[in-house]
Amino acid sequence: MNTSTALHTDRYELTMIDAAFARGTATEHCLFEVFARRLPGARRYGVVAGTGRLLELIRDFRFGESELQWLRDNNVVGTETLDWLADYRFRGNIWGYQEGEVYFPNSPILTVEASFAEGVILETLALSVLNYDSAVANAATRMVTAAIGRPLSEMGSRRANEEAAVAAARAAYIAGFGATSNLEAGRRWGIPTMGTAAHAFTLLHASEEEAFQAQIDKLGTKTTLLVDTYDVHQGVETAIRVAGPELGAIRLDSGDLPTLVTEVRAQLDSLGATGTKITVTNDLDEHAIATLAASPVDSYGVGTSVVTGSGSPAASMVYKLVARRGEDGSWIPLAKNSEGKASIGGKKTPMRRLSASGRANQERIYIGDTAPEAEASERALNVPLIVDGVIEERYLGAAGTALAREHRATAVSELPAGAFRLGRGDAAIPTVFIGN
Amino acid sequence: MNTSTALHTDRYELTMIDAAFARGTATEHCLFEVFARRLPGARRYGVVAGTGRLLELIRDFRFGESELQWLRDNNVVGTETLDWLADYRFRGNIWGYQEGEVYFPNSPILTVEASFAEGVILETLALSVLNYDSAVANAATRMVTAAIGRPLSEMGSRRANEEAAVAAARAAYIAGFGATSNLEAGRRWGIPTMGTAAHAFTLLHASEEEAFQAQIDKLGTKTTLLVDTYDVHQGVETAIRVAGPELGAIRLDSGDLPTLVTEVRAQLDSLGATGTKITVTNDLDEHAIATLAASPVDSYGVGTSVVTGSGSPAASMVYKLVARRGEDGSWIPLAKNSEGKASIGGKKTPMRRLSASGRANQERIYIGDTAPEAEASERALNVPLIVDGVIEERYLGAAGTALAREHRATAVSELPAGAFRLGRGDAAIPTVFIGN
16 A cells, blocks of 8 residues: 555646646746635534644655656656655645644635645645545534534444545544544544443343343443344343443434433432443434433444445535735735636634633635734634755644644634524625735 | 554443453454435435445454554553454454445445444444545435536545545545545555646746646646636637637636536637537535536536535444354344434345336335345345455455446436435335344
8 A cells, every 4th residue: 555645646736737827827936725614514614623633644645656656657746846846845834724724715724835846736635635624623612512422433444445534533522522433543642532332242142131241341340231132122121130220321223312311320220330321323314312411322433424424425615826926025916707616715813712701703804915913813723834845843742732723622612692693694794805 | 644544443442342341342243334314414325435445444453563652651451451452453244235325214225244342443434435525425425416417526525624525525425526636545456547737837927828838838738727717708708719619628717607607608619619628616615516507617616615515514324233142152133212312223135126117115114133035126236245254355446436337327227217206305215124
């Protein structure tokens, strides 16, 4: 398997570079910007996720002999471009919203300053990472709200591409989930992993009782027993009989949960298992979780809906050329007029305006070459991510993932109450462009 | 980067194995089955995709020192299980629907025969691959139908996780797309790649005319020019002025396509560019493509909707333990009763019944230890994929991908007309279990 990420790229990025080299325009100094024109699903805010992962992938974005040979064999680009690719590593600057930051329509989430060729070549990879990871984080953050403080675990690996699953576990964790079922996500990003047994384990054994006994023998009485393979109430009875009232938890993976959870709680209490927790895992999304707010659920396991963005599987971010350096050193704004896809050119400096009580009330995007200082009521949103080709190490790996999770908690705590409504509607705060 | 796929696994697969080893049940001879209870999106049929990819990932499913150390450090399983994992490679049998085959609710797409431990450990990976790849193929095959023979290209890499994007390109190709924008998919799976230029290329240059000239200088007049950066009709005029009436194609990526395409066709014809083709790429899905059936479109580029399964981003396949070998050597059917998730136990042999004219009219699933011979009116659906741990090579790599694409064309050609309706409804043919 190849470890270079360089061919995770749309062919047209390379053919554009090829033509631009021939024309002498490939080395123009440019600004590219990642933003979303809208929040898919008419949500109230988004959560930026994927940035740390993207930085690592940019580090590995190199054209080795295998990549060059394939491009040569397939006549994708000419010799001059092949030579340039052989020497490619990103040497420009990237700044943007810190991972875990909340965002709104037109928030300039990532800005890339580099030559045209050096910047445009990262478009596909940057969007793949940010669109998927942020789609998951956008869904996950709503589930965290709906869970009103109860812990959530991500267990949707089987409903996502096997590598997407690892990214999804990370994005959900950044958005406030507490654990994942995915072992690779544990290894790669330091995320706590969880899980005990599936229906297959019960079916394998001669009886539910034998299966429970086998699990308890190995994992102890603090484990979680899955009680709905045959009959839930009989399963609960067997579970407590085998494990005793010290059983850690039971898991429900089917049925009409609001009713069932209440019945099972009463049954557990009547059996003296007042400390045994109830975790539920049956096709949950933010709405199903909200419906269970008044039920005695202790924790949630979420699968399909979180890894597929709960109806919005891509965050609709785009990567646009927004400025080109003029001869006098100033940025010349660039924007297209395409119907429904117009963009706003120029260099931008985003700020979040906060009320005296620290509540966000406006996304302010200053347009102009000179970045203004943040006013007292503003929080500056850009952080440097890559400076002259050097990646900011603190955003990488498990430490970077943990930092993003912390930052998301802080950023979300600034949001007005309206941001947490699950219904469709406008962004929680308006985005305002402040021109030069 | 680690190349082992072994930790693309839910933690509970390993804890189940750990408990089963302690109980002495891990070595029970078992049958696991992959199937979907329903076709998400109320579609009429599905297309199996991912099988060839899964076989390669199973080949790489080995626990090296890095994986074992992480499991040890995190106390996931005990010593006996670690020793067993160190020696793990799949030594059992896998058979199933040939990749590219169409499927219906409860079609047993994949069957795994192995010890409990050896089979259950593949659950997460198998479902990740089959659920995502088939979700893409399920959407793509409908787009192919809607395109009434016009070529389709997949260009959604930026709207999917970077590795999912490669898998999506492959699944769309199997389902009948002709090319992809994704270079890695070209390298890894031999899929034709396509693409010329984006809006950024036009914006980079002093004028649209200069951009077009630069592209033509490098890529020739048979290239595709993107004409909607500023004003479409002016863009078309400029394109033909610069390229001449021999221009290969123009691309439209915005606007109200049915109207615009007709106008642009007339404009091209009036400029003498009667051979210049029109390709459209603006947020297409199967319904938008169908709407363009009467418009003079020559080809389609599809992004977001194909890589996200057009509303159904996971195929809802499950991996269930369906039988355990009894002491007399017969299969003991196993099934759970969980509400809404009941399964049907036993070994199964699937056949597709065809009319005298070769039209599919029933999915017949024979339950029983002895696989029946196909009747004259039946086509047997299972093929061996792994025999005693040895993978069938012909399903791997670019050759396997091409074979799957051919098989999909054949399988789809057997379907009744009702299968091609885009509206929601029942499966095109009923699935019938024939018991023993």
